[in-house]
Amino acid sequence: MQYKFYTTSEKAWDAMLEAIKDAKKFIFLEMYIFIDNTEGYNFFEILEKKAKEGVRVKIIIDSFGSQELNKEVIEKIRKAGAELLFFSYWLSRAHKKILIIDGNIAFLGGVNIHKSFQKWNDLQVRFTGVMVKSVIRSFAKSYEMCGGKDVEVLIYNNKKNIFRKTKLWFLEHQQLGKKKLLKKHYQNRIKNAKEKIIIVTPYFIPRRWLIGVLHQAILRGVRAEIILPLYTDHWIFNRVNYFYISKFHRIGINFYLQREMNHAKAMIIDNAEGMVGSQNIDPLSFDHNLEAGIFFRDKKMVDDLGKIISDWKQNCVIFEPSMYKKIWFDYFLAPAMRIFQSVF
Structure with missing residues (x-):
């Protein structure tokens, strides 16, 4: 397994954008706050471009945390072929910050995407290896909860997590499932x-x-x-x-x-x-x-x-x-x- 820590929002954004640009098969993004106002960090533009290239782009954002997101931006990225879903449960928020690229690279941590957070210290980790499969499964659970219908994503929710002797574990916290x-x-x-x-x-x-x-x-x-x-x-x-x-x-x-x-x-x-x-x-x-x-x-x-x-x-x-x-x-x-x- 390879890993790297990012200690500011900007460093994490740079690495995440670079990974998105290199995606060949799919991009799964789950974010609490994801707003299109980060000047110099054009996430929506690049995701739209990748969707037009034929990369499967799935985005889950929290309806409360991302309520500032412009409706025109939503319509534009959906028109490009990306699927954008809102997580909206009265007693729960989708507070995860996850990015998965092609099934072999994952990012997670505390980093949201909004101009107000650009200069903050924060912590995001990029890693590869078998644990990425557990992160994909977590994304697939959220995707199903949001009403997602793509079988190519839902199939991951039916796969069991891989437990083996390792020095790295994925920890998921899900109140709705009592987990x-x-x-x-x-x-x-x-x-x-x-x-x-x-x-x-x-x-x-x-x-x-x-x-x-x-x-x-x-x-x-x-x-x-x-x-x-x-x-x-x-x-x-x-x-x-x-x-x-x-x-x-x-x-x-x-x-x-x-x-x-x-x-x-x-x-x-x-x-x-x-x-x-x-x-x-x-x-x-x-x-x-x-x-x-x-x-x-x-x-x-x-x-x-x-x-x-x-x-x-x-x-x-x-x-x-x-x-x-x-x-x-x-x-x-x-x-x-x-x-x-x-x-x-």
């Missing part, structure tokens, strides 16, 4: 941690079970670190993040706040296991959304992810209680956000 592997993974890996837990997330609205297993790990002598942006992309998430950071700093979690916006989602356990995916630390990701990630024990891959996170930490400030002063509104906003996400 919550990412939640189970966080619980199990944190419970088994011996020395150190590192979590990277842009938003921090933790469920009680997560705080419980983190607290138990700290009581065992495990160091817990969580890396978040100093300021997110919205003032509401800033207030909510700091409310919970302040609250759980008291139980021994070490919070690092990065000066630049970081949308990455990752975890490292004991410098021996790593994970990269689409999930935030919030009720929507763990209880409702369709999410996807990869878990790995390959030493070089874990070391590479650790180096990325270490570089990010160099641009962080360590949270101190004096950095945040609660206001009366926070006592309403933070619990309300957690309740809203839980019943959304």
